[in-house]
Amino acid sequence: MTLRVAHLSDLHFGEHDPAAAERLRQAILSARPDALAVSGDLTRDARPEEFAQALAFLRALEVPALVVPGNHDIPRWDLWRRFLAPRRRWRAAIGPDAPEVVLAGDAALVALDTTRRAQWHPDWSAGGVPPERAERLRAALRALAGRRCFVVAHHPLRHPPDVPGRRAPVRAAETLAMLAGERVEAVLSGHLHRSGVLPGAPPVILAPSALSPRLKGEGNGWNLIALSAEGFAVERQAT
Numbered sequence: 001m002t003l004r005v006a007h008l009s010d011l012h013f014g015e016h017d018p019a020a021a022e023r024l025r026q027a028i029l030s031a032r033p034d035a036l037a038v039s040g041d042l043t044r045d046a047r048p049e050e051f052a053q054a055l056a057f058l059r060a061l062e063v064p065a066l067v068v069p070g071n072h073d074i075p076r077w078d079l080w081r082r083f084l085a086p087r088r089r090w091r092a093a094i095g096p097d098a099p100e101v102v103l104a105g106d107a108a109l110v111a112l113d114t115t116r117r118a119q120w121h122p123d124w125s126a127g128g129v130p131p132e133r134a135e136r137l138r139a140a141l142r143a144l145a146g147r148r149c150f151v152v153a154h155h156p157l158r159h160p161p162d163v164p165g166r167r168a169p170v171r172a173a174e175t176l177a178m179l180a181g182e183r184v185e186a187v188l189s190g191h192l193h194r195s196g197v198l199p200g201a202p203p204v205i206l207a208p209s210a211l212s213p214r215l216k217g218e219g220n221g222w223n224l225i226a227l228s229a230e231g232f233a234v235e236r237q238a239t
């Protein structure tokens, strides 16, 4: 049996084109995926009205969804809020019962929050995986032993060689080694607004921006990932 996962990223509601959102909605509905993996940056500025639009869009698809935050989903300019309660708006929007694991057949989508409120370098948009988050993820993966596990994380833990000036997340290499040890099949990410599959253990699947006008050299799109007994296949779709 083939399972199909729609991998969306970087929706950036607040700066999106409503016509593109409607095209995306129709395309996902006609693809009839078994699950949705949404790898962060739902909003432009983490405003409640942007979260409301993004969550209304996702819920209307009526597909089990695993959603993780991106750097745009914690306040950027409101430093008071960023430091004291960076995920309050995010949590209020997705709700207290939002799943950290979504099961589809013999596969599991597992959440990893890579956002950070501040870092010891000026690029605060770069993410990281503090040791306690890595340990929590390891425990979640061990509880899913026997399933095919796919981790969903906004920031790619491995970067393409031709992306200059972007910092890899803090503790990316250690986290990838842990995920390889736990036999994670792939990591689904966004943030760079470009698509591709970066080989390695585990491979990193990049989704382009689904709706943002910040295109960074590539048009809007999303990934349809087919999981079969032979492995996974990624088909990039245009929005």
Ligand SMILES: [Fe+2]
Pocket (backbone or CB within 6 Å): 010, 012, 041, 070, 072, 191, 192, 193
């Ligand atoms: Fe983004």
Ligand SMILES: [Fe+2]
Pocket (backbone or CB within 6 Å): 041, 070, 071, 072, 154, 190, 191, 192
């Ligand atoms: Fe991002």
